[in-house]
Amino acid sequence: MFYISILLQLLESAAAASFSVSYQPRSICAFERSSVDFSCRFDYSSYHRDITTKWFKPEAHQKQDGTQVGISVYHSKAAEIHQLYKNRTTYAKQDNNCSLRLHNVSKSDIGKYFFRIETNSYYEKYTGPGGIHLNVAVLPFRVTVKTQTANEHIYEGDSVTLTCSTENCTPKQQPFVWFKNQRLIPEATDNVLPIDSVSHSDFGNYSCALKNSGTTSADEILLDVRYRPKNVEIVVLPSAKIQEESSLTLICMSNANPAVTNYTWFLIREANVSYIGSDREFSIRSASQSDEGQYFCIAENNMGSSNSTVIALKVEVPRSRNFSLIAVAVLLFLMAVLLVVFGVIIRRKQFTSKKQSTEQTPAVTVTEEIYENLRKSSEFEENHTTCVTYADLRLPPSTSDRPRSNSQEDNIVIYSLLSCED
Template structure:
């Protein structure tokens, strides 16, 4: 009797152990109008004969654990398939393979699906426990962001996680597509986009969708607002090209920054000296001149930091007709300077020559001449006559062509002169 009891227990255990259903995956998230695959395998006692195989979904008012058979999604007896699922399923129909494909899913398909085996035996019925849970995603996709900061701003170097999901569930079995400012990010194909250290280049609007389904794309975008100091500061010149003297000129300081630049500064470098020249985003010169030649740079500053632009060189060109005029004027001034210098040298030379020549003097008398002059007195005053004789020694110069020599045999010639007198 004891051995018979053990044998019956072993047979019962073998019979119970042979009933099995295996599901994969246990949970599925699908988008509307797509197809889903319920992978499934089963087993049953060898002494039993299959009568019916079916997939069912409990109705809303029924127990959702599979203990109550609900709507027939698939049935080996086709007439028993519920109207909602006719022509929407494909059964594997292979030995112990119970996989099912459901097409054109909709929100009403949301629920738990079970596979059930029925044999001709009174107790030969079995429903695989657990089932497969199907969620139908409600489009559009949405992007959620998680950061290390609770209520603070995102700065360069922070870690950010972006998740692509829908209202009901998150698709995991589909390849994803991520977009930044509506441009595809090729390397991002998962439902989660992880940025371990954000930079200013990551600033932008992000959206997501399915890679193989252009219609399943996020209609909403989320802004990854990365705060950073001014970057790529540069100067734009308007108008561009050559700068003619007298024309207007505008320099614009351009940069990328978040938050926006709040302070601008302009500087001019000329002859190794740096001068502060302005504080607006634009620096304008109404009428350019050669005094504006030099190098210019600007500084952009916000709450995070500041950056200088690369210096640019400006050269103001003088019109060609003015160049000719300036050249002629310069040549004229040079010639005048040369003439003045030459005239000064000539005057100076004449003065020097005149000072060097000896001054003409009256020639000295070399010949002594005795001059006698007769004194004559009128008869009326003869009695009281007093005669004064004056002798003069004269030294006469030698005879020259201008002064002929007297016809005398001696150099000393006596000249008598009559002196008149009065009482």
């Protein structure tokens, strides 16, 4: 008995030495409902004329190393093919080529597949070792996000990897495409999308799919990058020119994640900065020139804060009011001019009255010469001499400060009649 066992082993070894099978590749991942190729080549001794070829899959309760022959996926005798695989396979049917194509794969096809050669001899049977493992990718795609840190959230500066995958496995023989907010990312062609240092610009919804394929794309997943407020700016509504007494609203806009929790408003006027509000919107019900100045806001969340750019607010006065102001100014100016003219006229009248009263008052200046004539006249009276004498009195120019008429001559001649008796 011992010798018989040894003889059988020798015969099996001799049979194995006359056969060989090679597989390529050893593992395959195929999409559900697609076709998959099991590439295979075999060799056998030339004296074997009548051989049977088959592909089989061990059942779940059998050993998965090929030592136990399972259900027939393909058989050179069609009647031997298992019902699950009828009309689903295509065999190469070429010398030394044992390749097999399996169509419309499903999750039930997951497992190992082996190629086997059988002859009429009981001892001349051979199964290619190792086989090919088939895994089936079950759609749809899904995007997963992984970070190098164990943080609950993703912050600016973190390293992030987005992976496009399916259930069980992910085929890699075809290029992938990635979308951010439904827009194509041209440089991403692999099923893995690495981001070394995420920023606020990477925030968005991501999805993936196979390139040039109708395969269903993945549901979008949000890359939730947390960052302090960015691009803070002030929007003025209405955006037209601000008229006096009109209403307007200033809105503090920003991008932030998480959302802004605190807003602060400031007004700059004449180098002074004043706090004016703490809401997202700052409203002015009736604008006036007192509201003019430079405005800015600060947006803050739990990641930090940022200032907006400064905007200058200018309130325009209506033209009708400008005309009224100009008219009032002109009227006041004319009234001032009239008052000045009236004052000048009054002063001139006063000056003329004073001048006339001065001219009516006689100005007599008796010089030594007049007194001399009067003295001689007196002497004649004493001598009782009756005579008529004409004397002329010449008045020298007056040295008085009082004004005199322009028609008055410089030398005034006064004729006097002096009577004298003997």
